[in-house]
Amino acid sequence: MTAAPDKIVAQAIRSTTPPAANADSDRPAWGRLGLLTAALAVALGAAALVGFLASRQPETARWFYLAQLAILLAGGAILGLIVARVRRDLLGPLAQLRLWARRMRNGELSARMPAAEDDELADLARDINRLGDEFRSLSRRKDERERAQTVRLARKTQSLDVLYDVASSLSRAGDLDKLLESFLDTFIELVDARAAAVRLLNDNHQTRLVASRGLDPAVVEKDQLLDIGLCQCGWAITGGDIRVQHGTQPCAKILGMPMLPRDCTEFVVVPIQHQDRVLGVYNLFLDRPLSALGEDMRDLLISIGRHLGLVVVKARLDSDARRLAIMEERTALGNELHDSLAQSLVGIRLQLKMLGETLHKKDLPTAQDEVRRLRAAVEEAHTSLRELLANFRLKIDDRGLVPAITDMVQRFRDESGIAVFFQNECRELKLTPAQEIQVFYIIQEALTNIRKHSQARNVRILLNNEADLYTVLIEDDGLGMAEVSDARAGEHIGLAVMRERAARLSGELVIESEPGEGTRLILIFHSPPLAAKSRAAGG
Structure with a gap:
């Protein structure tokens, strides 16, 4: 766990407080500056004393003034040494400290303060550099956490996209096998799998391969039907949980041929469920362990399996409904034919019989009336047939x-x-x-x-x-x-x-x-x- 920034700063500040040994080691340097200051004060005092003596002894005042000048020159030299010492040991480090702070503020966390061995503030410079190192380490760890969180959020977004695609498919009509096949590319991209497949359970306690990606056609042809007691796919159906197998060697033994040219690291089998019923499984052929994909990946795969279960159930219900609708439509067509056209044909049949009897009697006026009625009946039957055909074309x-x-x-x-x-x-x-x-x-x-x-x-x-x-x-x-x-x-x-x-x-x-x-x-x-x-x- 990374330390909080305020703790790091406090620790760095505490580390800048020199211990007693360091304080003792710094005393000679600061003592030299004190000696120079004392020497300057002595020189100024001596010059004042010489000036006082010169005023008291006029006959020797010339020599006193020469001595006073020499003392003042010596004092000036001492003052110059003091100024140079202050500039080197105090003002220089302060300027470097200000430059370091400006660079840190601009985000240059690799900035460092030079620390000479004979520098009066060398210990402070080293402590400041340690503080900068702590900040740089903290920033690096923060960036790593941000990158990891970004990857995690991207995976979450991709996972939500997969769930959305599966859920939105509930409103789409179409062939179930093609619908399941359309999800495989998404699954492969989600877990970076080399191949994927979907198997559904049939009434003979077998799993049928309905869709695949990345498998050789010969493997697909041979892997169409498998008993549920032979392999991980069947065991996942009976157990209702995710099964993870190292490689596909057991599957290759059942098929009599390798499933992949180069075997995968893990073979993952996820059940497709609707409520408490397992309808099938989907397989993922991974080149890295499932655990390396994140701690929430297993829950996501289970959720996808349950959404696929909804897709399977809805597709089957829609198929049953379509079959029922076709049967009902055929029944309705039979009823319409019986109630309309069949009755018209029966009427025409009776009118033809009456027309035959009339012609047999050679009653032409009555026969002509029968022909007109028969023509009207045929026209009505024709109209009924056209209406019936037109109605059943509307779908x-x-x-x-x-x-x-x-x-x-x-x-x-x-x-x-x-x-x-x-x-x-x-x-x-x-x-x-x-x-x-x-x-x-x-x-x-x-x-x-x-x-x-x-x-x-x-x-x-x-x-x-x-x-x-x-x-x-x-x-x-x-x-x-x-x-x-x-x-x-x-x-x-x-x-x-x-x-x-x-x-x-x-x-x-x-x-x-x-x-x-x-x-x-x-x-x-x-x-x-x-x-x-x-x-x-x-x-």
């Missing part, structure tokens, strides 16, 4: 629900000529992909019913939320309905489909309508608790 892309609704509203407005106003009042839309699909198709079905049956001129769509409670309002100024149960056949089918989708959202669908007053449809549902937990963990 939710990576932009999300709101842009998809905007595109759908614009297309509906252009094709129907009905004025549609879409208001999005959600501050932050946090729905799963499956929920977005259900909301999208409910709005789409409502617009289809409005175009077919309402004769409306204006439609308003409002999307709103308060925390996790979401509301979708769709209202028009059309004909309305006496009772929902008395709705026409096409409307009944559409309402049934919308209610089914609302049930999949675990929500409530409310329909308000009166003849001539238009129709209002209100969908109320909550975002799932899992989405809220994922947001809290990611935030």
